[in-house]
Amino acid sequence: MSTALARDAAVLDGARVPATGMPNGMLPEQTAVELSDVSVTFGKGVHSVPALQPTKLRVPDGDFIALVGPSGCGKSTILKLVAGLIAPTSGVVLVGGREVSAKALRVGMAFQNPTLLPWLTIEKNVMLPLKIVEPFRAQFRSQRNNSFRDKVHALLAQVGLSGFANHFPWQLSGGMLQRANLCRALIHEPRLLLLDEPFGALDQFTREELWVVLQDLWQVRRPTVLLVTHDLKEAGFLANRICVMSARPGRILADRDVTFKRPRTIANTFEPAFVTLNQELREMIVAARAPAPTGSMGGR
Amino acid sequence: MTNGTLRRRAAAAALIVLFFAAWEVACLMFGVSDLILPRPSQVFATLWTRMPVLWPHVVQTLSTTMVGFVLGVLLGVLLGALIGSSRIAYDTAYPLLIGFSSIPKVAVVPIFVLWFGSGTVPAVLTSLAICFFPIVVNIATGLATTEPELEDVLKALGATKFDILWNVGLPRTMPFFFASLKVAISYAFVGTVLSETVASNRGIGNVMITASSNFNTPLVFAGLFILAALGIALYAMFSLIEMRVTGWANRKADLIAT
Numbered sequence: 001m002s003t004a005l006a007r008d009a010a011v012l013d014g015a016r017v018p019a020t021g022m023p024n025g026m027l028p029e030q031t032a033v034e035l036s037d038v039s040v041t042f043g044k045g046v047h048s049v050p051a052l053q054p055t056k057l058r059v060p061d062g063d064f065i066a067l068v069g070p071s072g073c074g075k076s077t078i079l080k081l082v083a084g085l086i087a088p089t090s091g092v093v094l095v096g097g098r099e100v101s102a103k104a105l106r107v108g109m110a111f112q113n114p115t116l117l118p119w120l121t122i123e124k125n126v127m128l129p130l131k132i133v134e135p136f137r138a139q140f141r142s143q144r145n146n147s148f149r150d151k152v153h154a155l156l157a158q159v160g161l162s163g164f165a166n167h168f169p170w171q172l173s174g175g176m177l178q179r180a181n182l183c184r185a186l187i188h189e190p191r192l193l194l195l196d197e198p199f200g201a202l203d204q205f206t207r208e209e210l211w212v213v214l215q216d217l218w219q220v221r222r223p224t225v226l227l228v229t230h231d232l233k234e235a236g237f238l239a240n241r242i243c244v245m246s247a248r249p250g251r252i253l254a255d256r257d258v259t260f261k262r263p264r265t266i267a268n269t270f271e272p273a274f275v276t277l278n279q280e281l282r283e284m285i286v287a288a289r290a291p292a293p294t295g296s297m298g299g300r
Numbered sequence: 301m302t303n304g305t306l307r308r309r310a311a312a313a314a315l316i317v318l319f320f321a322a323w324e325v326a327c328l329m330f331g332v333s334d335l336i337l338p339r340p341s342q343v344f345a346t347l348w349t350r351m352p353v354l355w356p357h358v359v360q361t362l363s364t365t366m367v368g369f370v371l372g373v374l375l376g377v378l379l380g381a382l383i384g385s386s387r388i389a390y391d392t393a394y395p396l397l398i399g400f401s402s403i404p405k406v407a408v409v410p411i412f413v414l415w416f417g418s419g420t421v422p423a424v425l426t427s428l429a430i431c432f433f434p435i436v437v438n439i440a441t442g443l444a445t446t447e448p449e450l451e452d453v454l455k456a457l458g459a460t461k462f463d464i465l466w467n468v469g470l471p472r473t474m475p476f477f478f479a480s481l482k483v484a485i486s487y488a489f490v491g492t493v494l495s496e497t498v499a500s501n502r503g504i505g506n507v508m509i510t511a512s513s514n515f516n517t518p519l520v521f522a523g524l525f526i527l528a529a530l531g532i533a534l535y536a537m538f539s540l541i542e543m544r545v546t547g548w549a550n551r552k553a554d555l556i557a558t
Contacts, residue, residue, distance in 0.1 A: 083456040106458050115450035119471050119548040128467065132459045168548065185453070194456070 031097070032192060032224035033059040033082055038091035040077050050249035051077045054091060057243065057252065061191070064218055064225045066239035068232060068281060070289045074250025075228040079194045082226060083107055095192065106133045107192040108185035108223070112200040114177040116169040122180050123165035126152045129188040136188060155183045158220075159213050175206035179213060186217060193223045199234065208266050211237050215263055232281045233269055236260075244281060246288045254284055338518040343525060346518040354507065358526060361492055361503040364420055365534075368427025369488040373481070376432040380439025384473075385465070390440065401433040405491055409498045418499035427491030431484040438480035442473030478542035485534045493527060 040052040052074040059065050067075045080086045081093050084100040093100045095107075108129075116125045130136040130148055140148070156162055159179040169177060178198060185193060198214075199207040215238060218225060229235050235242045236258060244254040258277065260268060268274055320340045326332070327339040334342055347354070379397075383389050405426055412422035446468055454464050496505025504523045511519035 080452070083452070085452055085455055107456050109453045109456045111449040111453070113447065113449050115447045115453065117450075117468065117471070119474075119546070128454075129457050131467065132454065132457045132463050188457070 032061040034094040036092050038088045041089045053249045053251040062222045064240045066227045066235035066242045068235050069245030070247050072248050073245045076196050079196055108190035109194045110181045110185040110198045112197045114181040118169055121166050123152050126183045126187050133188045193225045195227045232278050236277050244284045335517050338521055342518050343521040347522045357504050357507050364423045365488045365492045368424040372428040372432035376435025380436040384440035384443030405430045409495050413499045423492045423495035426495040427488040430491035431488035434480045434483045438476035442476035443469050475546040482538045
């Protein structure tokens with residue numbers, strides 16, 4: 001744990017820290033995720049559905065990228081590729097410099113549906129990844145949870161859930177569940193965090209609260225984040241870079257850097273520069289909703 | 301225990317007492333012969349005086365039921381886990397299972413008797429055959445309804461199939477499993493008595509069929525009362541276990557404290 005703390009402290013100083021020796025550290029590459037000419041087609045033969053056109057994407061370590069685009073454009077497909085949950089039809093997905101396989105990755109993931117286990121308390125729910133991911137898994141039995149419990153409580157406090165550790169999921173509101181869900185995705189200190197519309201089902205105010213929570217978590221822990229969203233404000237608020245995708249079969253139409261100073265506040269989202277960015281993205285997506293010209297992969 | 305549950309229980313008890321009282325009064329008022337319908341007081345008197353003779357049969361029926369039930373649970377869990385963890389197995393095996401379960405079980409008793417002779421074995425097999433199906437269905441349903449997103453989260457963590465089954469699949473199945481146990485224990489009971497009635501010289505089912513051929517109607521009803529009492533006792537037992545193990549599924553307010 002001391003290495004993780006040291007890393008966090010160093011990141012706050014603005015220094016890049018080699019990732020070796022970290023609990024779930026990937027290789028100390030500068031590039032966290034790299035898709036080279038990756039395409040995905042679901043099904044075979046005449047029934048095949050192209051989901052993703054050949055796509056290139058490079059994500060530096062510790063970066064925060066948002067994928068936006070019309071629905072069904074293959075945003076979630078990219079996340080599943082990076083998580084190693086599906087294999088590309090062509091091309092190579094590299095994570096931490098190695099070809100992906102879910103077993104070696106141990107990435108944190110969170111979806112719109114918080115999927116906490118109803119028979120476990122929030123504390124036990126957040127602890128679940130520690131039962132599965134090495135090196136915590138080996139310690140889980142011998143430790144009898146004490147240091148792990150402190151770890152969980154510290155993280156819960158960071159997202160404003162202290163005092164709810166012993167509650168059951170059904171006793172919490174949707175926003176609180178999503179906070180717990182973020183904790184579950186981060187508890188094993190993953191270097192890569194994949195978020196698939198995590199705040200999609202929440203009301204506007206709760207959503208904005210959670211943007212701030214997520215930004216804080218990211219600034220302290222500095223994982224590489226891939227965020228799929230259809231909320232352009234969310235993308236602008238959270239991300240360092242926004243990739244706009246076309247309608248299915250998806251491809252990346254535009255790759256915009258977002259340079260607003262951090263920590264960003266909700267008030268920032270009403271500033272002219274932010275609104276302009278929002279409008280530009282919106283126009284791109286509206287244009288992309290029209291059927292995209294079929295690429296070379298399209299009619300296979 | 302809160303006031304509400306106490307009142308509900310009192311109401312349930314009152315209804316039972318009222319039922320027996322109405323029965324007693326009706327028999328007296330219309331002068332019903334005890335050959336047709338004995339009064340509850342007569343049935344309870346018979347129960348009391350014949351208990352020493354009845355007791356071995358009670359033990360026989362109860363033990364046969366439990367053996368058939370335990371075997372049925374084992375078979376049901378095994379089949380349910382198999383069917384629930386794979387879509388293909390589910391689609392393949394389901395029609396056969398439905399076909400098997402829709403056979404009236406009284407029709408298979410003669411076959412069991414043919415194979416194993418009359419007595420305890422066909423009774424055990426009948427109760428097994430009749431009680432395993434609800435367990436299969438419930439286990440399979442519980443396993444098949446795991447959220448795909450949760451599975452993705454765990455797979456992305458590098459969880460094995462066993463990790464997912466152990467941490468998510470099985471606990472999620474527990475409420476389904478215990479609900480099915482309550483149904484299955486009643487079914488197992490039906491199976492045992494069915495088989496005892498057709499082909500056995502021991503057990504409550506046999507007592508009842510013998511008593512009925514002797515026109516000893518109070519004894520027939522005494523058998524019926526014993527079966528009802530045993531059925532309620534077993535059901536209550538499994539309800540209690542269910543509440544203990546899967547209270548989370550019932551969202552009771554008093555769980556907050558735990």
